[in-house]
Amino acid sequence: MSIRLNVDFLKGRLPENIKIVAVSKFHSADRITEAYQAGLRIFGENRAQELIAKQKILPDDIEWHFIGPLQTNKVKYIAPFVHTIQSVDSLKLLREIDKQAAKQSRIIQILLEIRIAQEEGKHGFIPKECKMMLTNENMIDNYPNVHISGLMGIATFTEDNEQIRKEFRTLHAFFKDLKSSYFENCNYFTELSMGMTDDYEIAINEGSSMVRIGSFIFGDRI
Numbered sequence: 001m002s003i004r005l006n007v008d009f010l011k012g013r014l015p016e017n018i019k020i021v022a023v024s025k026f027h028s029a030d031r032i033t034e035a036y037q038a039g040l041r042i043f044g045e046n047r048a049q050e051l052i053a054k055q056k057i058l059p060d061d062i063e064w065h066f067i068g069p070l071q072t073n074k075v076k077y078i079a080p081f082v083h084t085i086q087s088v089d090s091l092k093l094l095r096e097i098d099k100q101a102a103k104q105s106r107i108i109q110i111l112l113e114i115r116i117a118q119e120e121g122k123h124g125f126i127p128k129e130c131k132m133m134l135t136n137e138n139m140i141d142n143y144p145n146v147h148i149s150g151l152m153g154i155a156t157f158t159e160d161n162e163q164i165r166k167e168f169r170t171l172h173a174f175f176k177d178l179k180s181s182y183f184e185n186c187n188y189f190t191e192l193s194m195g196m197t198d199d200y201e202i203a204i205n206e207g208s209s210m211v212r213i214g215s216f217i218f219g220d221r222i
């Protein structure tokens with residue numbers, strides 16, 4: 001299947017208002033160009049070096065999202081251009097993003113990654129930690145170069161759809177809780193990034209606003 005057909009097929013299955021982040025990790029700039037020509041503008045990468053190399057040679061109107069574990073010492077390299085960092089899982093990382101964004105006179109959007117999966121070793125804030133951080137810190141005044149535009153979560157890798165549904169439902173409830181407790185008057189806390197190739201339909205049903213799709217668009221990684 002061509003990338004264009006995949007993209008058209010995917011768009012046909014998603015409500016209009018859902019944002020598609022095309023996860024292009026491990027795929028070449030040529031393949032990304034095909035997806036761009038098929039109309040996609042938001043691309044997600046999970047390694048700083050790969051992202052930097054691709055950003056240099058691909059069109060300027062691409063909105064780049066970082067979606068993987070990010071070391072604080074790498075933030076400065078992507079700060080000049082990255083649109084959204086979806087995988088913020090510590091205050092330390094958030095502070096560094098704010099600092100580097102300020103140096104670039106930019107605002108960088110971030111999503112707080114929340115741990116929803118049962119599996120060990122997953123990244124993300126535990127909900128209680130996240131609330132504690134938001135209670136202790138005045139995010140809007142203390143970190144003016146960072147906009148917290150919502151939450152991101154990765155469900156357990158399992159065949160059990162009910163398990164996945166439960167996790168997405170929990171994340172949506174947490175999103176609404178944070179919105180009313182901390183972001184009531186904040187017009188940019190709007191995104192709930194959940195759903196990948198295997199579970200995006202469940203995610204959409206459970207209130208996702210943004211899906212991160214790799215294999216469906218680009219085929220399996222070799």
Ligand SMILES: *Cc1c(COP(=O)(O)O)cnc(C)c1O
Pocket residue numbers: 023025046067068154196197198212213214215216
């Ligand atoms: C790779 C990746 C995706 C895309 O996965 P697919 O199953 O290929 O759609 C989404 N989110 C994150 C965080 C990823 O690392």
